[in-house]
Amino acid sequence: MALSGMRGLSVFISDIRNCPNKEQERLRVDKELGNIRTRFKNEKGLSPYEKKKYVWKMLYIYMLGYDVDFGHMEAVSLISAPKYPEKQVGYIVTSCLLNENHDFLRLAINTVRNDIIGRNETFQCLALTMVGNIGGREFAESLAPDVQKLIISSSCRPLVRKKAALCLLRLYRKNPDVVNVDGWADRMAQLLDERDLGVLTSSMSLLVALVSNNHEAYWSCLPKCVKILERLARNQDVPQEYTYYGIPSPWLQVKTMRALQYFPTVEDPNTRRSLFEVLQRILMGTDVVKNVNKNNASHAVLFEALALVMHLDAEKEMMSQCIALLGKFIAVREPNIRYLGLENMTRMLMVTDVHDIIKRHQAQIITSLKDPDISIRRRALDLLYGMCDVSNAKDIVEELLQYLSTADFAMREELSLKAAILAEKFAPDLSWYVDVILQLIDKAGDFVSDDIWFRVVQFVTNNEDLQPYAAAKAREYLDKPAIHETMVKVSAYLLGEYSHLLARRPGCSPKEIFSIIHEKLPTVSMSTVAILLSTYAKILMHTQPADPELQNQIWTIFNKYESCIEVEIQQRAVEYFALSRKGVALMDILAEMPKFPERQSSLIKKAEDVEVDTAEQSAIKLRAQQQQTSTALVVADQSSANGTSPVNQLGLVKVPSMSSSVDHNSTDPGMAQPNGTLTKVDPQPQPPSPSPSPDLLGDLLGPLAIEGPPVAGESEQNVVSGLEGVAAVDAAAIVPVTVQTNAVEPIGNIAERFHALCLKDSGVLYEDPYVQIGIKAEWRGHHGRLVLFLGNKNTSPLFSVQALILPPSHLKMELSLVPETIPPRAQVQCPLEVMNLRPSRDVAVLDFSYKFNTNMVNVKLRLPAVLNKFLQPITVSAEEFFPQWRSLSGPPLKLQEVVRGVRPMPLLEMANLFNSCHLIVCPGLDPNPNNLVASTTFYSESTRAMLCLTRIETDPADRTQLRMTVASGDPTLTFELKEFIKEQLVSIPTAPRPPAPAPAAPSNDPGAMLAGLL
């Protein structure tokens, strides 16, 4: 038997192993802990050897799952022991027992630093390993420079340098500021020339972390990565010990390709060619072999190559090669490869338009839905969900439904949600949609959330043609012997509203409908009883001429529930009873539900919610997000332009059971939907968009509608930005003045274009029949570089072109020369350098004029060099957040305000809004799910990089108000950021409201004054 080399420890372990049961084991452990505790107490008699032994015992006990709440100090103190054996134990046990937030670690920083800068190589290794494994923020700040020195030191051996590289990686993750980009980028490139593969592997991991945050600074590393890949994959030029089952370090290959995925493109044609050559070789040259490890290693490389090819948007041919490979993989026996094939196909859907080719594999993917392995089934479900479109929705959804009855419980909820969403998104006809949802409820009622059945009710309410069909279907389901309660709810609701449409069919007389519904009453919960009562009232109302027998029956029920302990039910019973005796009044109250206003599906939001997870950014995800945000913008534009959105954008309003008047108070105020509200700033008064909410609804919601957002446009500005009330009006005046003086009408909405550009970096700023001004911007720290693209759309030249920048005082802006004439059909590019001096929300204005024929055109355009462009998202962990949050206590560094008149939006939408403004929402920091915590770094010359933290506390009962707390290390920044966020929350993005009204206090800055005067 192998022994530990420490007799006492071995004996203890044997004892534990010989314990016949858990009880005995606990006794033995307690005895040992007592022993260790006494030994530690009178430390004097403890030899280093004994101390070492006890510390190991502690770790062993800890590993067995027992709480070890003492002795940490002893472990930490061993770190400062002079001799290697004790020191080694101190370091290892400390890094196992403690995590980075433990107070004791702080005590060791000095000792650790001494070991790192000392001459003893073995001590250096121990210290670097511990810091690399559990070093926190404080370690990062005090040790990073020393660690950097070691990485590039020529006198250090590889074994120290590779540890130093990974140690720095850890410190960088804890605090990115510790790596100074300017100084480090060149060093990093040099590191990639390293011949020792251990050091190179570690350095490559470091590079991956660095480029994932800022690829721009590390462009020079790109060709080197390609070189390394060539060296490994093509030339196989590595020492024997670094090949793994004949493959030159597969890990280094994978890491290198991962690093390459963070660069947006490979521009240099030679590098690109070499890279593709290598990738081609990997794609073609990987065969399935018998040896498992060799197979895994080569496929690890292959899958990474696939990801890189997808990222680079390679030529069609190479892409189809990839898909062919994946198609092969999803059909192989080896489960790992099958899993990865499915996973990568799903990723492929995210980055390129390959739906059609992937669809060919549909049958195989559906087979995988029945795989014995839940991991694989999950992948298959995800892929089916991703590849579904109008053409295959029917097949896929039906397949999902069929699978639902046999699926394991762990998957059913996700499965039913996904099926519901697909049915809604791609329904070829609405009756099919109703069928699907009812089947869903029938087969997996427990897993169908309320959202799903609310949604089907909405569709039916909004589509008259569908109503008789849905009612008939609901009636059919009621015949089944045992049905799920959700089915009772939905069918009772549908039949209450629409059963009169079926009256002539057999089995559908009011009496029959009533009795079949009433049969279910004894088995259902109180919330369903409430719905049933409403249904009875409606049946009563629809029974014309009145049927005295039915009436009596129903009245008896109402009477019975008048004394129900549930207030809700009691109230319904009393009111329905009273109303139904009045006849006409009942007709009014229980009239058919008005159509629901159209909003985005809450189901889709829910699904997105589920998908938001890990914080680490991956290249693919980043790209997918970019794509998503861009389409999101398009969608938003469309809906505001048309006033109505396509059917599948329908939104969910509150519970349909709210058919009685009493409930309307609780209806989501959000149903007063954003219908492209216009404010006075709008340069082009648009025709009022067709209001999707009919008057009926308006009446019902009378008091609410007044508070709702559509009217908020004007009042909000006064309420919220009272500070700059006057100034805001001035700033707002910029655009209308322009339009009035010009004979030339702009195309599109200038303000909307500006707002869109505040959230993205390229697009059209202005367009009229003669000229188009585009913008492309790049932002880095407090610097920005905008390029103005001035395009002449005509066949004759534009003369007297003038572009003046009127910068606010906080921006330094330099526009390069603008030519006086723009030739016909030509575009000139004018770079504009921007430097942010300090935090402010003032906006720069571009005063642009030109002459066409005899027309002198002059426009003044706000430039999207706004506050959020100088924000760089940063995610902070709870350990980093809370100390910072606490240290910034009270005004002026931390400001709090209750904001009212907020545009009501679900939390997820708010999170997206924050993210699009570069304020990254950090999930999980705030235990209250109604709150948001976001962080970002602000860059300006005066503040440098400064961390800003924000917390939003919302009130689920009233989404129009929230409490906001903003903190940063600079009082102006805190104030400006707070105001900025407020503007984002209260404004309606499609409504042209200046996001950055003129300065709070009258400044003597010429630019700002000018902007104000205009």
Add this chain to the structure above:
Amino acid sequence: MIHFVLLISRQGKVRLTKWYSPYTQKERSKVIRELSGVILTRGPKLCNFVEWRGYKVVYKRYASLYFCMCVDQEDNELEILEIIHHYVEILDRYFGSVCELDLIFNFHKAYYILDEILIAGELQESSKKTVARLIAAQDSLVETAKEQASSISNIIAQATK
């Protein structure tokens, strides 16, 4: 990045844990409990990946021991799977055909070796030879110190006789 490494026996006994992301003691035991439930119950012919709370756990069974590593969703699973095997091969070489008992009685050695392979949840060294050499050097350092200590204590013992 690897967030943590777990070695669990088929009976659910923990043989080694290493955490590269901060977890409190409570969270650690919860993670171990949850994951043993998920992984130990999986059948033999399934894939080596389990999706868990937004992460992925790559695991492999060697005889009675499950080696598990938890990584981010977008990490390369096969690469991690082979890091596990790389670790196992090094253990095997060090102990001479390693078995669970070796790792029970010499759990500290398993930690030393792991520290030579991973730091900060990333692979540090992919050469088995280099790792073996470094571990041997460590062992001899410990041995020398022991000899020195014993010889000094001998001297003292004799001097004070």
